[in-house]
Amino acid sequence: MRVLAAMSGGVDSAVAAARAVEAGHDVVGVHLALSAKPGTLRTGARGCCTIEDAHDARRAADILGIPFYVWDFAERFTEEVVETFVGEYAAGRTPNPCVTCNEKIKFEALLDKAMALGFDAVCTGHYARLEVVDGRPQLRRSADEGKDQSYVLASLRPEQLRHAMFPLGGSRKSDVRAEAAERGLAVAEKPDSHDICFIPDGDTRKFLESRLGESPGDLVDAETGAVLGRHTGVHGFTVGQRKGLGIDKPAPDGRPRYVLSLEPVSGTVKVGSANRLEVTRIDGERPIWPSGCPLEGPTECVVQVRAHGGTARAVAEAADGEVTVRLREPLSGVAPGQVAVLYRDEGEAGDLVLGSARIAATA
Structure with missing residues (x-):
């Protein structure tokens, strides 16, 4: 299978690409240039997508012996992610730019270009498990609960997931770093990026005031x-x-x-x-069903409203392009503009992603 490996310059995407190569796929590495004026260096875990990251990705590709390219997606990223982020805050909502980036850049713009060039799949270093059951993709939480990224992938549609690969879904981060070291990848101990990539100093208020x-x-x-x-x-x-x-x-x-x-x-x-701050009802709009199966009637589930944390058992119901989530226990700090992700109810925390929707209102 021809696989395009999205290589950010970090340890996760490097090991994901290495595993795709080891599995026998025909792999090509690509780094996405998302800023017209990238910084030359990052500071610890601040920011990503810098020139340094591009160099790290190229060095990893060289060690893996795969072709490597840098694709300029800066204009698309600015339009789809940065401007959307600014516009949502101006409207009094709280967006998650990582959700938008995965949906609009990595699995829309990048995947579309990959398919046009004859690739079969896009491989990334996300921590999430992906299975196909009866021809339908099923997105599940990662084996490493602390690194799970199924939340930021829950806005992907079935046709996108059918052409996605997440080789790290069954691994723990510590094992991934150890594997990178064994493979001789220099990024084995590189810090993770924890900030919004286009706000490397972490000062969101200052960034928004500069724009608005x-x-x-x-x-x-x-x-x-x-x-x-x-x-x-x-x-x-x-x-x-x-x-x-x-x-x-x-x-x-x-x-x-x-x-x-x-x-x-x-x-x-x-x-x-x-x-x-406590709410017991969430109204969502623009639902997406990753497996292609909308909810049928009231459904017991676990809802998550933030990338890390903010979960509660609930009953969800979908109708007329909207989702109503009634919480069995209240949640605090739920903001319009965030994404509510529904997981199959399996006790304390769900595993299978049922769907996602943008939060429009709470009560």
Whole structure:
């Protein structure tokens, strides 16, 4: 099988490519240039997709003895990921750019080009398991619970998963690093990137202000309606946020305040106590069913609303292009714009991805 290995310059994608080669596939490595002006060096785990990363990917491909190319996807990445990210924050929502990147770049733009060039599959270093049962793809959690990335892949459609390979799904990260060292890959001990790749300094508020400017508004107590202060833009906040609110006086009960809701039209940021963050219902829009099987009637499941954490048992129901999720126990800090991923209910945590939807509202 002809396989295009997406090589980020990190240890995971390098080992995934090595395993594809070892499995006997005809493998070609490709590094995606996602920035028109990439930094020359990263700082520890800050950022990715730098010139240094491209060099690391090329060195890994050389050791594996496979052809290697750099493809310029900077314009597409800016349009699909960066501008979407900025626009969602301006609208008072909290997006996950990694979900968007996987959906629109790695498994749409990249996969489309790979298929046009005659490749059969795209191989990545994601930690998720992929099986085919009765001709249908099934996306499952990784064997390494701490590294599981099924959440950020749950927006992929069946036709995309049919041409995807995740060789690391059954492995633990420590074993992957050990394997990289045994193979002589210099990236064996390279730090993982934990930040939004296009905000390498980690300062999301500063990045958004540089794009959106200032749009002052009021910080309002959700219970009393009292104005507690001013802010420079709703894009500087997200539901559940506690720090950086800019409120001088404490709450009457002395407890911390949290962001409860954002109103971009009026510029109002409502704040209140932690208990007001709890929700028991999630309304989702634009559902995607990775296996091609929509929910049939009320379905017991586990819902996850953040890439790491934020899970609860629930009952989900789909109708008319929307999903209603009723939680069996409340969740806190659930923000519109996030993605709700539904897993088959198997007790404490689900395993099989049933579907995903963008969170439109909560109650």
